Amino acid sequence: MRCMDDGNIADYLCEELPEAERAEVRAHLSCCARCRSKLETFEQVRAAAASAPPARVSDGFTAGVMLKLKEEQPAAASDSARVSFRALFTPAYGLTLAALALCLIISAVFLKRKAGLPRPAVQTIFLSDGPAAANRGFYGTADIPLENGVDSSAAEPGRVNTDACRTADCGIL
Amino acid sequence: MQYQDRNNGSLAPENAIIGRFMNGSESAFAELVDLYKDRIHQFIICVLGPDREAEDLAQEVFIQIYRSLRTFKRESSFSTWAYAVTRNVCRHRLRARGREMRLFSGGEESGDLLKAAAAVPGPGSSLETKETKAVIRAAVEALPPIHRAVLFLNCWERLSYEEISRVLDIPVGTVRSRLHNAMAALAGIIKPVLGPEK
Ligand SMILES: [Zn+2]
Numbered sequence: 174m175r176c177m178d179d180g181n182i183a184d185y186l187c188e189e190l191p192e193a194e195r196a197e198v199r200a201h202l203s204c205c206a207r208c209r210s211k212l213e214t215f216e217q218v219r220a221a222a223a224s225a226p227p228a229r230v231s232d233g234f235t236a237g238v239m240l241k242l243k244e245e246q247p248a249a250a251s252d253s254a255r256v257s258f259r260a261l262f263t264p265a266y267g268l269t270l271a272a273l274a275l276c277l278i279i280s281a282v283f284l285k286r287k288a289g290l291p292r293p294a295v296q297t298i299f300l301s302d303g304p305a306a307a308n309r310g311f312y313g314t315a316d317i318p319l320e321n322g323v324d325s326s327a328a329e330p331g332r333v334n335t336d337a338c339r340t341a342d343c344g345i346l
Numbered sequence: 347m348q349y350q351d352r353n354n355g356s357l358a359p360e361n362a363i364i365g366r367f368m369n370g371s372e373s374a375f376a377e378l379v380d381l382y383k384d385r386i387h388q389f390i391i392c393v394l395g396p397d398r399e400a401e402d403l404a405q406e407v408f409i410q411i412y413r414s415l416r417t418f419k420r421e422s423s424f425s426t427w428a429y430a431v432t433r434n435v436c437r438h439r440l441r442a443r444g445r446e447m448r449l450f451s452g453g454e455e456s457g458d459l460l461k462a463a464a465a466v467p468g469p470g471s472s473l474e475t476k477e478t479k480a481v482i483r484a485a486v487e488a489l490p491p492i493h494r495a496v497l498f499l500n501c502w503e504r505l506s507y508e509e510i511s512r513v514l515d516i517p518v519g520t521v522r523s524r525l526h527n528a529m530a531a532l533a534g535i536i537k538p539v540l541g542p543e544k
Binding site: 179180184187189218221223224225228237 | 372404408409412483500522523526529536
């Protein structure tokens with residue numbers, strides 16, 4: 174092996190060489206005083222650079238950071254209050270709202286029947302309260318046969334079809 | 347003063363502290379600040395040079411760390427991640443100040459290295475041992491920012507070339523050449539201070 178340049182020596186010192194190359198360097202160092210001297214100088218540089226401690230911060234530094242973080246908390250709390258209105262539109266709240274709407278519709282249909290009002294020919298209502306209606310694949314096409322592209326189970330008069338009903342039908346609930 | 351947790355993998359004390367912080371302990375975060383405050387401060391000084399805002403920036407770094415620590419994936423060591431956050435904070439501050447961001451380009455490298463050589467007394471000067479550290483610090487401070495940053499991360503923090511490349515967002519080859527240049531320049535400068543050649 175030829176004598177090493179500054180780069181090789183730094184790589185060796187920083188343990189950035191693969192083991193095979195390290196072995197070569199070690200063998201060369203054992204018989205080359207010039208490279209050994211270079212390595213020692215670099216070792217001194219590295220030790221010297223590591224011996225100067227980091228510049229200290231002032232005494233109240235950590236307390237200052239913690240105070241700033243504390244001051245940020247009220248702002249974060251009001252943020253979460255603002256979010257709560259948006260939370261109405263998150264899936265869990267949306268589902269509750271959809272269930273309420275469903276109850277109202279069922280009651281309306283029931284009362285209409287009781288009052289002896291003429292029954293409409295077909296009273297099929299579709300409500301979407303989740304991905305089920307949009308994604309038939311979730312239940313498999315065999316469960317709900319299509320007739321000429323129409324969902325036969327949905328054609329039953331007076332039945333309110335929602336995803337929740339389908340979920341109940343398929344046994345998940 | 348020597349820190350024992352330099353890139354020391356699972357033995358690093360910050361791992362236990364971060365664990366407690368994740369479990370809701372606010373005081374654990376104060377411990378983390380105590381452990382890293384001087385190092386982050388020093389790194390800011392490496393990047394920006396002596397700066398009257400260095401402490402303010404260090405505080406800003408810890409606030410950023412607090413906000414995003416829960417998303418820290420531990421794919422790298424905490425120190426690598428924390429220094430990358432610091433670099434970003436410095437970069438934003440420089441942009442806000444409207445300065446040209448040339449810190450990591452190494453544009454004036456040879457000139458600055460010559461300035462670094464001139465910053466330290468020559469071979470004829472007699473220096474007390476207790477002054478050695480001040481001389482070394484002066485020599486390091488006179489280096490260009492990227493050399494200072496690479497030296498600090500490699501010599502003090504013992505980060506690998508790859509880790510330094512991630513912290514500074516520069517190629518590994520650049521890390522390597524900057525480190526070699528900085529070490530060679532420092533070797534020429536501090537050799538007379540550290541004693542005769544063996
Ligand atoms: Zn040799």
